[in-house]
Amino acid sequence: METVLVVGAGQSGFGVATSLRDKGFDGRVVLIGDEPGLPYQRPPLSKGYLAGTAGDAQLRLRPEDFFAEKGIELIPGRVASVDRDGAKVVLEDGSAHEYDHLVLATGAANRVLPVPGSTLDGVFTLRTKDDADVLRAALENAENVVVVGGGFIGLEFAAHAGRPVTIVEAQDRLMARVATPEVSAYFAALHEGAGHTILLGKGVAALHGDGRVAEVELSDGGRLPADLVLVGVGVEPRTRLAEEAGLAVANGVVVDEHLRTSDPKISAVGDCANFPCVQAGTATRLESVQNAVDQGRAAAAAIAGEPAPYDSLPWFWTDQLGAKLQIAGILTGAEKVVVTGDREGGKFSVLSFRDGVLAGVESVNRPPDHIAARRLFAADPAPRFETLEANGFDLKATFA
Ligand code: FAD
Incomplete structure (x- = not known):
């Protein structure tokens, strides 16, 4: 057999x-x-x-x-x-x-932080159920929580940690690898509104402590007290x-x-x-x-003998502080964005275009837009800017 x-x-x-x-x-x-x-x-x-x-x-x-x-x-x-x-x-x-x-x-x-002190007690990463169990227990007694890395994992951790944390991100915005600046800015405001401190453009030079982490030393020499560090650097x-x-x-x-x-x-x-x-x-x-x-x-x-070229549309979601971000498509290399919906009210979508063609759609608290984007890509893998513009950038109207 x-x-x-x-x-x-x-x-x-x-x-x-x-x-x-x-x-x-x-x-x-x-x-x-x-x-x-x-x-x-x-x-x-x-x-x-x-x-x-x-x-x-x-x-x-x-x-x-x-x-x-x-x-x-x-x-x-x-x-x-x-x-x-x-x-x-x-x-x-x-x-x-x-x-x-x-x-x-x-x-x-998980990538390990390539700095001295990265193996001290109190320094965690999150990939497995075992990691989550240990982290959950450690959170109960932690006072100063520092998150290294403002990507999805670090931000979701911050959102669900149940206390204010400090987020240290080396790039000049959150989720820089996968989200547009518009979406990064929205989530930064959300996290700050929840009491989190966000330090952008700062790397980590070292973690200090006697067996157990006590301080995070930043690349600019600044120091943060820390008894729990969550490393989410990819x-x-x-x-x-x-x-x-x-x-x-x-x-x-x-x-x-x-x-x-x-x-x-x-x-x-x-x-x-x-x-x-x-x-x-x-x-x-x-x-x-x-x-x-x-x-x-x-x-x-x-x-099983039924090969077909793999061409599924990439999509992703993350939940943070009551906001759901859903992404359809690949945003890399996009040079033009259009924001639709109610940005101030926290229900909007960002349409990203590469070479005049829709490359990806980020939807914040707009699940119908996400579904419409996926349907649109299924109907037409390369929707043109002009076509969407003619429809007032209404995704549903474009594929209907
Ligand atoms: P995994 O799920 O990691 O499975 C690989 C398995 O192989 C592991 O169990 C590993 O231990 C085992 N393995 C490795 N080597 C060996 C070996 N030599 N012998 C035997 N076993 C081995 N994605 C989303 O789209 N939305 C989300 O909201 C989201 N949230 C996430 C939150 C967290 C905390 C994490 C860690 C990931 C999240 N992801 C999310 C990503 C998503 O979970 C992963 O992309 C997905 O699990 C990848 O599946 P996989 O099978 O490739 O790898």
């Missing part, structure tokens, strides 16, 4: 396994994961789970009996190496598992297995339009995969639930 082996039981690995069954694949489906417990989703970790309003049940992707029903074998353990000649993987405990097709769904690991794709197996790796495991690596018997999906992104017009690595789910589905279809 044919065996598909998936390394990594996170969002995308789970997606591959379930999609294979949805496609009618009747061979063995084996999901190997190095985290304890059943596969779970990460978004609540920096939102409701952190705030204590969501529990284990909200994290779990499916209950235990689902896996038995679907014939998905869960194997706990960490894969230490891939033996391509022998078509098998070897776990750290020495056990070997053969495959006909292998999927790497190993995700990403992730690195987990590519060691692929590299050591001799697969092509460049900012992620390099895959083609069918999510296949340089070895046709091995695919890669989710945060660890660098794929040819139609919307970006270049090889891209994305870190989102949408990307993990859709790539899991596409890789499964290819394995």
Whole structure:
């Protein structure tokens, strides 16, 4: 019987396994994961789970009996190496598992702050449920909380920490990598309104303390008292297995339009995969639930004998301080923006254009705009500025 082996039981690995069954694949489906417990989703970790309003049940992707029903074998353990000649993987405990097709769904690991003191007690990152559990407990007794990095993770943490925090960001605005200045400014005001202090354009030079963090030293020499530091400075794709197996790796495991690596018997999906992104017009690595789910589905279809070029529209969301930001498309390289809706009232959308074509739409508390943007992109992957302008930049009217 044919065996598909998936390394990594996170969002995308789970997606591959379930999609294979949805496609009618009747061979063995084996999901190997190095985290304890059943596969779970990460978004609540920096939102409701952190705030204590969501529990284990909200994290779990499916209950235990689902896996038995679907014939998905869960194997706990960490894969230490891939033996391509022998078509098998070897776990750290020495056990070997053969495959006909292998999927790497190993995700990403948090970047460590490259400064002295980054391993002191009281310095945390947030990626796993274990991280969130430790962080939640530490928050109860923390007085001075500093967040390093004003990206999604740092800001969601700040929003759900339940107390004022100081956010240190090296760029000159929040969420600079993925949001337009208009949206950055809105969220900066929101966080300041909630009592958070935002320090922009400042790096961190060192963390000080005697075993436990007590102070954050900034790049300009300033010092902040801190007994809890959350570092959210991005992730690195987990590519060691692929590299050591001799697969092509460049900012992620390099895959083609069918999510296949340089070895046709091995695919890669989710945060660890660098794929040819139609919307970006270049090889891209994305870190989102949408990307993990859709790539899991596409890789499964290819394995099940129904390959179709991967071209799903990237989209993303974040929840902070009662505001929901949803992004459809890829904003990179956009040179022109149009703001629609009620910015002052906190319900607006920002349309970004690249070379006269709509590249992405950020919607703040305007879910109908987000849905309309996704429908518009589905109907026309390259809506022109003039077309939208003629419709008063009304997304719904444009695709109707
Ligand atoms: P992961 O979910 O990280 O799964 C990879 C799994 O592989 C992990 O369990 C890892 O331990 C395991 N693994 C790695 N190497 C091995 C090995 N050698 N052997 C066995 N197992 C291995 N996205 C959104 O779109 N919206 C959000 O609001 C949002 N919020 C987020 C909040 C947090 C706190 C985090 C951390 C992420 C959030 N994301 C969000 C991003 C989203 O969760 C990720 O993009 C998604 O989980 C990626 O799925 P993945 O399967 O590629 O990786």
